[in-house]
Amino acid sequence: MPDSLRQFKADIFQALAHPTRIAILEFLSEGELSAGALIEKLGMDQANVSQHLAVLRARQIVVNRKAGNQVFYSIRDPTIGKVLALMRKYFHTQLKETIGMLDEMEHTR
């Protein structure tokens, strides 16, 4: 595989590599939301959220729709939602293993 394709994938992962952007995508995975609604749900600064949205837009992970005064965001390809769901599963496995390890250490103390 040419490196440019790997660069493309790396760029997508890079876009996902921030807690705020993950939060944004988790909210959006339940449906379209306005920028303002996201800002409120996240409880973060307007400019900050807008910048994170710009990152997601640049990678075409989200698309936006202008309606009068507001801008509504949604996830462009549901595959991204699946990636996040897989990540959730991965996280649970990792967590369980860690707990198991701690448990083991407890017993052999």
Added chain:
Amino acid sequence: MPDSLRQFKADIFQALAHPTRIAILEFLSEGELSAGALIEKLGMDQANVSQHLAVLRARQIVVNRKAGNQVFYSIRDPTIGKVLALMRKYFHTQLKETIGMLDEMEHTR
């Protein structure tokens, strides 16, 4: 979801967000490889590859096994392989859409 969990996910994505590390994981998804074998397949500097392996190790995405002189790496959880496979699919969709768009532009020129 607490932000610390999102930070954890973000850290995993961060670890995947580099073309070289994606290449490493794609090679490893076919099975265990020694550091030297990876360096040869990648055609990159030894120290550089070693540093990327360190990133993947720190996030526990890969594990290593020492055998005499060499160190063999493998992917710890197959879920990571699935994430990469999904990414491949995502990439194809995106590519097809882009081509379709270009095609459209061609016809309406």
Added chain:
DNA sequence: CCGTTATATTAGCATTTTCGCATATACTGA
């Protein structure tokens, strides 16, 4: 046209990442 609301963009700064190079560590066989 004006003030207000919603959103985006810019600039400056601190932090993090990546790379190349040099060096360190670990194991092997003679």
Added chain:
DNA sequence: TCAGTATATGCGAAAATGCTAATATAACGG
């Protein structure tokens, strides 16, 4: 123990990222 091979680590510079504060743009109601 010594030379050689395999791998890891430390360090400094350059580039990318993220935050805050300020400013810009766009649409609305009056």
